[in-house]
Amino acid sequence: MPTKDNATESTITEDISARRAALDARFNNWPRNTIATHFYQACSTYPERMYIQTDNDSITYKETWELAKNYAKALINLGVKRRDHVAMLMENDVVYPALMIACSMVGAVFIPINTMLSKNELKYILTQSDARYLIMHQATKNNPLAVSITALLNEEYFKKETQLQEIVCLPNHNELLDERFLPWEKFCKKAELITDEKWQERWKASRYPDEVGAIIYTSGSTGTPKGVMLTDDMLLRSSYSTCMSRAIEDGRVTFAPLPFYHCYNLIEGIFAMSFVGGLLVAPRSFSPLSAMEMIEKYQANDFLLVPTMLVPFLNHPKLTEYDLSSLFAMWCGAAPAPIPVWKKAIELLGLTEIITGYGQSEVASSGVTTELGISLETLTTRVGRPKLGGVSGLPEFNGSNVEYKTVDIETRETLPHGSVGELAVRGTTVSHGYYKKPEETAKVIDKDGWLLTGDVGRLDENGYIELIGRTKDIYKVSGELVSPREVEEAISKHPMVDQVAVIGVPDSLTTEAGAAFIELKAGEDCKRKDILSWCTDYLARFKVPRHIWFIETTEWPLTSTGKVQKFRLKEIAEERLATRNK
Template sequence: MTIHVDTLPSKEMRRVALESRYPVWPRNTLATHFSNASITYGDRDFIYMADGRKATYAEIWEKAEDYAKALINLGVKRRDHVAILMENDLSYPSLIIATSMIGAVCIPLNTMLNKEDLSYILTQSDSRFLIFHDKVKDKNHAKTIVELLDETDFQKHSQLAKAICVTSSKEHTSTNFLSWDAFCKGAQAVSNETLTARKEASLYPDEVAIILYTSGSTGKSKGVMLTHDMMLRCAYSTCLSRAIEDGRITFAPLPFYHCFAIIEALFAMSFVGGAVISSPSFSPLTALQLMEKYKANDFLCVPSMLVPLLNHPRVHEFDLSHLFAIWCGAAPAPVPVWKKAMDVLGLTEVLTGYGQTEVSSSGVTTEVGDPIERISSRVGRPKLGGVCGLPEFNGSTVQYKTVNQDTGQDLPAGSVGELVVRGNTVTHGYYNNPEETAATIDKDGWLRTGDIGRIDALGYIEVLGRRKDIYKVSGEIVAPREVEEVISKHPAVNNVYIVGVPDKMTTETGAAFIELKAGENCTRREIVEWCAARIARFKIPRYVWFIEASDWPMTSTGKVQKFRLQEIAIEKLEKK
C-alpha cells in the first residue's frame, strides 16, 4: 500500500477504523496474533531490510512455522528459554513468533554485549538454547561462545545445551555449534500434527513470552518478564494513540533486541497491516535513501539519529513526500530540533513518548496535533487504550502518580517526585531476581520508575531526570533536564547534557557537556551569561566543557550514558 499525506484521513477517522477492526480485545499469544495477521494481510509486505530483502506477512508466518518445527526437533520444550544474539535480520521476527508458537520464552540479547555480560545473562536467564550471528560489527561472538563453552565455571552454572551459529563463512565452524542450515533442515523431521499439538498446548496469553534485559547502567542487568498480552496491549494502544492508519510504512533503524523496535514497530504495524523498514545500524544517508525507496510514512528514532539526519548536506535531495509522522523518543528534544524536523522533513504529526522495558515499552505519548512547546517539555499522558484499556485508568492501560522518593508516600497533584506506574502492560517482576522485584514493585503493583517528574493539570508528564541524576547545590534540588532545556535554546548549541559532580563548598554542582553546531563558536562565559538571564543562580553549571558529536558515550540504542559523563567529569576535575 502507498499512503500519501494529501489523502490521509483525520486522526478521528483513523481511530474509528482501528476500533471497528477490534470491537473486543482478542486475548492472543504472539503466535495466534501473527497467525491472524498472516491471514488478513498475507500478500502485504511486512518487513524491508536495508540490503534489499523483504518478506510478506504470509512469508514471515511460513518461516515461523518452519523455525517452530526446527526448535521442536532441537528439543525445545514449553517454557524453555531460547536466547537470540543476532543483528536485525529477516529471520528475527519469525524466530520470535516461533518461540511463542511452541510455548517457549524468547530472550533477545544486545549484540554489543562483552564476554562477561554475555556469560552473566546466559547463565542468569537459564537459557537452554542460543541462536547467534558469528560476527556483529566488531564483536566476534563465535569466538566468545567457544571460549565460554570451554570454561569450567560457565559449564557448572549455565544451562546452555545447544548453540546454533548463523555464519557468513566457514571460519567459525565448530563441533560446539549446530549450523543454521542443519537447524533449519531439522524442521523436516517434525510433522504438522506435532506442531499443531504444541500450538494447542501453548495458547496462554498471560504466560511470559519474552524476557528483555535492561541495559544495566548500574549493577547487573535485570531480566524484565513480559507476557504475550502485555506486549500486544502496549502495541495496540500505541496504534490507537498515534492514530496509525491501515498500511502505514514505518522506518525504524532500531535493534530488534530492544522494546522500542519490537513493540512500537514490529508489533504495532502488525495490527494495521503495515510494514517496517529495518536497518542493522543507523547512518543519515542510508536512512534518507531507505525512506525514499520504500515511501516511508513514519520515522521512529532518538535525538542522536534525528539531529545528524536533519543536518546532512544532502537531506533536501530526497523525495520524502510520503513521510508525515515521527516519534522521537528515549531522550528529550528541544523546540529548535522539532521545528527543524517539521520544516526540513515536511512532517505534520510529531510526537514523543515515555516508558521503559518494564512497561512493555511506552506508557504515555503526546497527542497527535499537540503544540511543539508541549512536545518539547512533556513526554505525554497515558496512552489511549480502547478495548485493551482499563476503566479504572480512564481507558488507558496504565496509571502514573508521583511519590516521595525516600518514603514512597503519595504526593499531592502537581508535586515533583518519583514517578510510579501500574497497569496491564507493566511487568510483574524480574526473572530469577526476587530482591530487585520486591524493591521495585509494591504489593499493589506500583512500579518505581527511577525517574523524577511531575504530572500537570492536563495529565501530561514532565520528566526532570533520573532519580540518580538529580543533585543538590547547597541543599537546593537541581533537575538537569530543566537546565539542559535552557542551554539547548542557545543559538550555537546543538546538544547538551548536564551531570552533578561533588563540590567542597556546595556539596554538589553542575557540569555541562556541550556539542556546538557546525561552524559555531561559544565560550563558557557566554553559556553562564545565557543561563543567568533565565534560571536561578544555583542551577547554573559551574563547569562547562565543549565536546564533539563523536565524543558522546552512547548505548547501542542511541541514548547518552550519563553515568559515563559523570565519570568523565570527575576525571577532569581530579586532574585540575
Template sequence: MVMTAEERRQYLQDLFPVWPRYTLSQHFEHLLTLYAHRPLLIVEDNVFTYEEAWEKGKAFAKSLLKLGVKRRQHVALLMANEADNFFAMLGVWMIGAVCVPINTMLRSDEIHYLLRQSDSRWLIMHQTASGVAHDVEIEKIYDELTNRDRSIHLEQVVCIQNSERPLDGRFISWETFQHLADDVSDEIWRRELEKNRYPDEVADIIYTSGSTGLPKGVMITHDMFLRCGFSTALSRAFEDGRRIYTALPLYHVFALVEGILAASFVGGTLITSPRFTATTTLQMMEKYKATDFLCVPSMLVAVVNHPEVSRYDVSVLNALMCAAAPAPIAIWERAVDVLGVQEICAGYGGTEATAATVHTEVGAPIEIVVNKVGRIKPGGSSGLPEFGGANCQYKTIDPFTGEDLPPGEVGELTVRGNLVTRGYYNKPEETAAVIDKDGWFRTGDLGRIDEEGYLELLGRSKELYKISGENVAPKEVEDVICKHPAVAQAYVVGVKDAMTHETGAAFIELKPGVECSRRDIIEFCQERLAKFKIPRHVWFVSVEEWPMTGTGKIQKFKLQEMAEARLNRDESDMRFMES
C-alpha cells in the same frame, strides 16, 4: 481524502471491537486472514509478506522442536537486526518457549552473565553483529556455559555464519539447523502450537540497559506486548498500512512494540537496517516510501543535519516519534522543516512497562512535544475500566519517603497496570524494591503530572543534586542550555564541590561548523537560571564522545565518571603547576 486522527482511530477500533486475548503467535496467525500478501518486514532489499514471515517462523519452530526445545524453556537470541531475528522470535513464541534477546554490543563476560542469569538453554546467534565477533566471544565461555554439572546449562548453540571465519565445530551451523525442520511434520507443529494459547505466559525476558549495576531481566507476557502495541497504534492514530522505518534494534522494546507489533494491527510494515547511518536511513525511507520514522535524538540529529538531506524524496513521510531521551526544540523544528513531518510525537515508558505508556497527542504543537512526554495512551478494547479505559495509571511519590504527592507536585513517577512487568527474572529482592503490594512500579524518573494529564520529565530521581541545600534537576538546566543557538545537545550531571557540596557540570555538543565558548554558555544561563543552577563546569564534546547504551540513551553515570576524571586531572595539573 485524508482521514482525521479520530477517523483513523475509529477504523482501528472497528477492526478490534473486543480484545481477543491472543498470544503473539495467535495474533500473527489471525493477521493472515486480513493481510497475508502485504509486506510485514523489509530489511535492506528483502521484502517479506505476513504469510512469508509466518512460514519462516513456522520453519524456525519446527527446527527448535527437533532440537528438543520445550514449552517455557528459554531461548537466547544474539542476533543482528536482520529478518531472521524476527522469524526466530516468532518461532520461539509458536512453541510456547521464552525469548531472551541479547544486546549485540555486549562482550563475552556480559553475555555469560545474561545467559546464566536467564537460565537460557539454547542460543541462536549471528556469527558477527554490531561489529562484534560473537562466535569468538562465545568460544571463550562455551565450556563453562555447557557445564553438565550445573542444574541448568546451555544445551546447544546455533550460529548463522556471516563472515569468512570457519565455525567452531561445537556450534550447529545454520544449514544444519534449517534442515532439522524437515523431520517435523505440520501435524506435530500444529499440536505444539495449539498447546500454547495462554496470553499471560511470559513471552520475553528483556534485559534492561544496565546504566547502573547489573542488568535485570524484565518479564513481559504475550498479552502485555499486544495491548501495548495496539494502544500505540490507537494513540498515534495509525492509518491502514502504515510503513515505519527504524534502525533501532529488535532486541529492545522500542522497535519491537512501537514498530512491528503496533504496525501489524493495521497491516503495516516495518522497514529496518542492520545498522544505523543517516544516509541509509534516507535511502530506505525514500525507496520504500516510509510514512513514519522511529528514532532516538542522536539518530534524528544525524538525519536532519545530513549535508544532502534535501536530495532525498521523503515527501510521503508524515509522522515521527523520537523518544528514549529529550531532544531540543531546534531539532524538532528542523525535522518539521527538512523532513516535512506533520505528526510529531514524544513518548515515555520503559521495558518494565512493556514500551511506551504515554504519547504526546497527534497534532500537538512543538512546545508540548519538547516540554512534555505525553499523556497515557488510550486503550480502546484493550483497556480496562479500573484504569479509565487505558492500560495503566500514574502518580508521583516522594522519592525519599515513598508517600503519595498531591497532583502537580514534582516527585518520582510510579505506574501500575496491565502493561507493567510481573518483575525481574530470578531477582525477588530487586523486584520487591520497585514494585509494591498494590502493583505500583517505581520508575526512578523525576517528574510531574499537570492538570491536563501530561507527564513532564525532570531527569532521574537519583540524578538530583544539591547545591548549598537547594535541589537541582539536571533536565531543567539542560533545557536552557539547548536553547542556545550554537548547541546541538547538552547533558548535565552533579559533581562534588568543596564549597557548595555539589555543583553542575555540563557536557555540550555544538552544531556543525559553529563556535562557542564556556563564557558564552555561562552568560546565556545567567539570563535564564537562578545563580545556584548555573553549571560551574562546561566541557564541549564531539558526537563520538557521548557514552551511549545500545538503545541510544546517554549513560549519565559514565558522564559522571568523565566529569570526575576531568576534575581530578585539572586538580593534578594545578598541583603540578604550584610545585
C-alpha cells in the same frame, strides 16, 4: 494519508478518528492472544503483503508464518521444552520475527540480547537469564560476537554457571569459528522430523497469554542490566495502544533504523505494524544518507528515531535531493528534542503528525505518548499522557492500559495531583518484576502493582507528564535540589550548543556541584565563560554548573538506542577531576 501543508505545528487531520474506529472495528473485544496466535491472524489477513524489509532482504506475512512454523518444529526437535529460555543475539534480520513467533508456538521464552555488549556483559546475561539455547548471526572469526561467545565457552566459570545446551548460527559462507556451533542448515533440517500434528499439539499447549513470553534486559543506562519479565498480552496490548494513539492506518510503511532487540522497535515497529498489515523498513544501522535513500525507495510514511539521529539527518546537505514526500508522521523518542529541531523537521519534511513518548522496558516500551496535534511548546515540555487503549484499554484507567501518579521519593506516599515526585505506574502492560531478582523487584513494585519508574516528574492539569529528571540524577548543591534536565534545557537554548548532558559530581564546598558535558555545533567556537554567562540568565545561581567540558560527537557514551549513559559520564568526570586535583 494526511494532507501536507507548510504548517509549523503538528496538526490533527480529519481522518484520525476514522482510522482509530477502523482499528477497533476489527475486534469486538480484546482477544488476549499469544504472540503466535496474534501473528497467525495477522498473516492470514495480509498474506501477500510485505512485512519486513532490512538492508537487502524482504519477507511477506505469509512467508514469515511459514518460517515460524518450520522454526518451531526445529526447536521442538532440538529439545526446546515449554518455558525454556531461548536467547537471540542478532542484528536486524527478516527472520527475527519468525524466530520470536516460533518461540511463542512452543511455549518458550525469548530473550533479545543487545549485539553491542562486551564479552563480560554477554556472560552476565547468558548466565543470569538461564538461557538454554542461543541463536546468533554468523559465527565466523570475523564476527566479534562469535569470538566473544567462543571465549566464554572456554571459560571455566561460564561452563560451570551457564545452562546453554545449543548455539544455533544463521547462514554464512565461511567456516564456523567453533565446532560447538550448530549450522543454520542443520537446524532448519530438524524441522523435517516433526509432524504437523506434533507441532499443533505443542502450540495448543502454549496458548496462555499471561505466561512470561519475553525477558528484555534493560539498556544499562543506569548500571547492571535487569531482566524485565513481560507476558505476551503485555506486549500486544502495548503495541495495539500505540496504533490507537497514533491512529496508524492500514498498510502504513514505517522506517525505523533501530535494533530489533530493543523494546522501542520491537513494540512500536514489529508488533505495531502487524496490527495494520504494515511494512517495517529496518536497516541494521543508521546513517543520514542511507536513511534518505530507503525512505524514498520504500515510500515510508513514518519515521521512528531518536534525537541523536534526527539532528544529523536534518542537517545533512543532501536532504533536499531526495523525494521524502511520502513521510507525514514521526516519533522521536528516548530523549527530548528542542523546539528548533521539531520546527526544522516540520518545515523540511512537511510532517503533519509528530509525537514523542515516555516509557521503559518495565511498561512494555511506551506508557504515554503526546497527542497528535498538540503545540510544539507542549511537545517539548511534556512527554505525553497514557496511550489510548481502544478495545485493549480498561474503563478504570479511562480507556488506557496504564495509570500514573507521583509519590514522595522517600516515603512512597501518594502525592496530590500536580505535585512533583517520583512517577509510579500500574496497569496491564506493567511488568510483574525482574527475573531472579526478588529484592530489586520488591524495591520498585508494591503490593498493589505500582512500579516506581525512577523518574521525577509531575502530572499537569491535563494529565500530561512533565519529566524533571531521574531520581538517581538529582543532586544537591548546598542543600538545594537541582534537576539536570532543567540545566540541560537552559544550556541547549544556546545557539552554539548541539547537545548537552548534566550530572552531579562531589564537591568539597557544596557537597555536590553540576558538571555539563557539551557538544558544540559544527564550526562553532564557544568558551566556558560564554556558557556560564548564558546560564546566569536562565538559572538560579546554585543551578549554574561549576564544571564545563566540551566533547566531540564520538566521545558520548551511548546505549544502542542513543541514550546518554550518565553513569559513564560520572566515571569520565571522576577521572578528569582526579587528574586536575593531582
